Amino acid sequence: MALLNIEVDGQTTQVESGRTVMDAARQLGIKIPHFCYHRKLSIAANCRMCLVQVEKAPKPLPACATPAAEGMKVSTHSEYAVNAQKAVMEFLLVNHPLDCPICDQGGECKLQDMSVGYGGGASRFKEEKRVVANKDLGPLIATDMTRCILCTRCVRFGQEIAGIMELGVGGRGEHSEILAFVDQTVDSEISGNAIDLCPVGALTSKPFRYSARSWELTQHDSIGAHDGLGSNVVVQVKQNTKVMRVLPNNNDDVNECWLSDRDRFSYEGLNSADRLTTPLIKENGQWVEATWVEALQIVADAFNKIKDVQGADALGALVSPNSTLEELYLAQKLLRDLGSHHIDHRVRQSDFSLDAVQTNIPWLGLPVAQWPELKSCLIIGSSLRAEQPLLAVRLREAVRNGAQINLINPFVDDLAMPVAHQLVGTPSQLPGLLAEVLQAVAALQNVTVSAALQPLMSHAPSAVAQGIAESLVNNSSCALFLGCLAQHHEAYGTLYAVTVELARILKAPFGVLGEAANSVGAVLAGAVPHRGPLGTHNAPGLDAQAMLSSPRKAYLVMGLEPELDCANPAAALAALKGADFVVALSAFRGQTPNWASVILPVAPFTETAGTFISMEGRVQSFKGAVAPQGQARPAWKVLRVLGNLLELQGYDFESVDDIRAELSHDLKALTKNSLGNELAAAPALKVRASLGTIERIGEVPVYQTDALVRRSPSLQASRLGSTVEVQINSALASRLNLKCGQNVRVRQGQGVAHLVLRVNDAVPDGSARVPVGHPLTAQLNDANGVVSLEGAS
């Protein structure tokens, strides 16, 4: 790429051909005022605020859109340039309301800031100001459209980043206004970014509205706690006591300047009325508040007693993968020091056949920042936009760069980007479909599939499978990823093994999309039955499913809502209720009183220091933003004191740093050396023709991933959060004589769920999308099982 010499305000620099005057100025650290320009969006050049003087140009030119040229001389702050900028500012202000004192953007408003430098002291505008009607964009984005300066950042964000054009400019000239489609709200899973992008107070956060001024808030760096990306966030706190808002912290290697709505708005749950603020114990069948000393002594006594009478084998722990590394480390240390290896964080998983053949920590396989460079990829079993909203953004960038996206899913998924091939089948068909791709790839590459997988090579590849294979083979920079639907699949080990073989033949990276904030960290910490914290391979304990199917006498449950978070809620509740003793460490009351013996209030991620290891192996530590509410305490402190009370050795940690130090003095190196997706041998294969009809497709809705998200009223009120339905295709609907929109009863085992039926031909025949993790379906059992449907009035 040719380098051009350009002079801006007397300083010279070099930029690549094709870059703009704005790029050159930014490179030199020269700030040019602007509104519509944004480095992650296309150039609109409509606000005209960045007009600058270019030598020999007959008129001022917009820095954002003017290509740099060899020998170009630019003045950004000459009288000529500033006059042009001031003129634009005057035009921007003539119809802008002077309502800064009641505007939520006040204090963080680009127009306000810029008008200090470029605005006049008095207005020459003596006419009436324009008024624009506000729009209902849903429960997340508040509008004051009279403030809009029509920079179209929100529109371009939808088109280019979110992949759906939910906002556009209606009308013409002075009548222009930003609109959603008639009667539509803004429903994208990353819609909140439009709030950040809006340079004025036209789009503001609805949950945050009128609750604080930006200058009252203190800023605390933290990490997003709901998916495996490890988004960098800023937690904003008022009066050192209350989290008021969460915003993205720019990190181009992770979340760029974006944030999913889940990470942005889940903070509402932190202040939920359902927060536990004091330990609870049961006296004479009644729940009563207790002191920590009382409550913890009861736990220690119960654990000691059960261990003494039944043996350590009677103890089990189910822990949330959204817990911090330190919490997970201490939980497994406590269990193992008591003599039990029955600890697991993979509560939604149902096939653990890989445990025997995988010694390293499964991870993403390819750093997030390299995703946009992919030329082809295959994603197996993932509702990507719900699971990984910002990975979908990276893929959209890859598609813009020419990449082909291929999917194997139990339904036709809308990724809001062009998809090259989608191979769709019922859950039980997925291993076979993936095997077809393997067979086609092997044929194209003229290699033989390993003997262990031969039993799967029964079907001739379909045209779509062939298309996927060609896409992968013909694009050298390709990768394979297993999503959450694959990880929760009853034949996960088989899917994984085929993927390993595909990757071997293609010489391509492959990995798993981390389900939770600390899925990688949890394995590293040893919160799995087959692997200790340092990779040491212990005599394996019971996995999350075995712990429930072979119930223990005592459980430690940390950060989970078992009736929603487990693969089989009915089995989970039965096991917990049948146990002699269950201690719940939870930030929320929820259903804990129904299954716990002692309830200990612990701090959510904003109220404790800790570490998350993202799915790409990024170790990110954070500090608490606020003190824990009421009597709640960080779980690591609770576990540490419990260790003391149980008279175990080595529980004298003073801080999370001490815990990390015990785990490793160089956590980054340890993580790097521990990651690995390869298998030591092929796992036992699981091949089934069909589970029977109707196969349940049990996906986790985007706003039901964990307890905190479930308690954000705004997210729950959004269209994505409030739409809970069972989906079947029209053929099945007509066989069952069911109509779209009617109420149906979904039966599974002893459980019934009452849902609205949506007929959707994206779902393969013989299966039904019945969400898991939602209170409405909590009565059902296996996420992978078979359901029956019947009409209900």
Added chain:
Amino acid sequence: MTQVIMGGCDGENTWRLKDYVARGGYEALRKVLSGMTPDQVITEVKTSALRGRGGAGFPTGLKWTFMPKNYVGDKYVVCNSDEGEPGTFKDRDILRYNPHALIEGMIIAAFAMGATRGYNYIHGEIWSVYERCEEAIEEARSAGFLGNNILGSSFSFNLYNHHGYGAYICGEETALLESIEGKKGQPRYKPPFPATYGLYGKPTTINNTETFASVPWIIQHGGQAFLEIGRPNNGGSKMFSVSGHVNKPGNYEVPMGTPFATLLEMAGGMRDGRAIKAVIPGGSSMPVLPGHIMMQTDMDYDSIAKAGSMLGSGAVIVMDDTTCMVGMLERLAWFYHEESCGQCTPCREGTGWLYRIIHRIEHGQGRMEDLDLLLSLSDNIQGRTICALGDAAAMPVRSFVNHFRAEFEHHITHKRCLVGSAHSEKAA
């Protein structure tokens, strides 16, 4: 007097292929396809000094050389028949009475630039003309002038009419492209220019109807002959749409460089023999000139520029001494306020502001400082926007206020009009 475009167009069926061929139509195309190279065609057009008839007056031959030569894939030629400029109605008559001249011109242009497809973007409010153009294209296609292997040559070209919806901004060439693509008509920022990134991102050349329609004559008679009709750097004849206070308003095709006085005479002179007060010589967006200056000016690009305005699209709006210049400007300002696409801040916010100030003055609510404010706002709009609509809104304001300031001051101080009793009592 040689008429390049409308020469011989007399009678009922001048728009029919049969009539056109009888007038010597499609001979130029035969000439091109029987041995001329694309470069030879372009050279001929360059020699002719044909300049863009849509308003900007850019040399056509030079524009055609901007198209990439060895481009793999489709290239487009697009005809701008959106003719939205108030005062202009020449393209409508070309489409109505001589559409095959345009079609032939576009085919030759496509040959010269290696384009495979063409679109004729027709103004939204002239439905019958659109229908006639559809018939004309069908005639040309049936006769083998359009389609694959035109006249047995290896050259193929398809042409389509596209009916717009009447937005003035869609006459701006990049907004026109957006509109053809099915999007909201909004100008694109240039660069990239259409020759690199045009319709559907492909190399595209856009010319005005009259420009394309001049091409067959140039090929048939040679660029030099065309040039000699007019003046150096101002070749050919040009259609002027004369409107306003004249006895015979209409289109007049005259050689470039014809004195305005002659054109006015052709149009039957001033209505009721009144005195000429002012003329907008090139369509409503060009600066107005006082009548006495115009009476000494010739009708070509360079002469009018020297006099302080622009030839523009050749829409000559003549005003006599009964015209209220404030009321006239109010109407113009309303038009640009209504037609601004709203993309750029100065135009979106400025055109409405200009209109409201002028409206106040016209209705007796003006303030003396408004006049300098109008000039200042015009300065702040002109040259600060993506397309020229901002300029088009600002230039009339500046010229009206500068040339007729006394009339504006009279409106402000007396709250009534300076001219004729018909306009006298407008105080609110």
